[in-house]
Amino acid sequence: AQTVTQSQPEMSVQEAETVTLSCTYDTSESDYYLFWYKQPPSRQMILVIRQEAYKQQNATENRFSVNFQKAAKSFSLKISDSQLGDAAMYFCAYRSANAGGTSYGKLTFGQGTILTVHP
Amino acid sequence: EAQVTQNPRYLITVTGKKLTVTCSQNMNHEYMSWYRQDPGLGLRQIYYSMNVEVTDKGDVPEGYKVSRKEKRNFPLILESPSPNQTSLYFCASSLQGGYTEAFFGQGTRLTVV
Numbered sequence A: 001a002q003t004v005t006q007s008q009p010e011m012s013v014q015e016a017e018t019v020t021l022s023c024t025y026d027t028s029e030s031d032y033y034l035f036w037y038k039q040p041p042s043r044q045m046i047l048v049i050r051q052e053a054y055k056q057q058n059a060t061e062n063r064f065s066v067n068f069q070k071a072a073k074s075f076s077l078k079i080s081d082s083q084l085g086d087a088a089m090y091f092c093a094y095r096s097a098n099a100g101g102t103s104y105g106k107l108t109f110g111q112g113t114i115l116t117v118h119p
Numbered sequence B: 001e002a003q004v005t006q007n008p009r010y011l012i013t014v015t016g017k018k019l020t021v022t023c024s025q026n027m028n029h030e031y032m033s034w035y036r037q038d039p040g041l042g043l044r045q046i047y048y049s050m051n052v053e054v055t056d057k058g059d060v061p062e063g064y065k066v067s068r069k070e071k072r073n074f075p076l077i078l079e080s081p082s083p084n085q086t087s088l089y090f091c092a093s094s095l096q097g098g099y100t101e102a103f104f105g106q107g108t109r110l111t112v113v
Helices: none
Strands: A003-005 A010-014 A020-021 A023-028 A032-039 A046-052 A064-069 A074-079 A089-097 A108-110 A114-118 B005-009 B010-013 B019-025 B031-040 B042-051 B054-057 B075-077 B088-094 B110-112
Touching: A003 A089, A003 A108, A020 A114, A023 A064, A032 A064, A032 A074, A032 B054, A046 A064, A046 A074, A074 A089, A089 B042, A108 B031, A108 B042, B005 B088, B010 B019, B019 B031, B019 B088, B019 B110
Parallel strands: A010 A114, B010 B110
Antiparallel strands: A003 A023, A020 A074, A032 A046, A032 A089, A064 A074, A089 A108, A089 A114, B005 B019, B019 B075, B031 B042, B031 B088, B042 B054, B088 B110
């Protein structure tokens, strides 16, 4: 079974600064997908960024980028130029690419990291 | 607008009183699932459905039931709720699995007293 670990329960950053949230995962699969979700106080789950494991190039979405280290099974999220609206809980998630497997659509989540942004 | 609609958003109930949390999506997605979110544990999958009339257990299915009679609807049923089912619940849907984005409902905060 796959597991996802976020070892930072809480992080804080000053507005306009850069912060990195850590995520590690464990899997025996070679092909999979990784996601970062944001959960603001409204509780809505919002997809921030996603990465295909077979792609070496790190995904980027505007101020959000990832550092994907497949061998180390690490998938960190970097938020540049932090804004007050970035304050939220962030979840790292894993999803299998094995279309024939029973866990094909399942997202396995980490414990979450609460990000506070200071003005 | 593409969305997943969950109801109710908040629910307080007593132990043993059957309840249903509804979930509906308007995107014609095949894959739907239920998660519960608890502090320090993240979100864990309760049940999932790969298509109409096809459902299966996730990681924490005890005490829950689901049904998928129509593609758009995937209700979560608690036949006899207990206090340990107090949690935040999310319904999610996606076209299939893999790289496709999962869309989440607004969440249902359930308290069982």
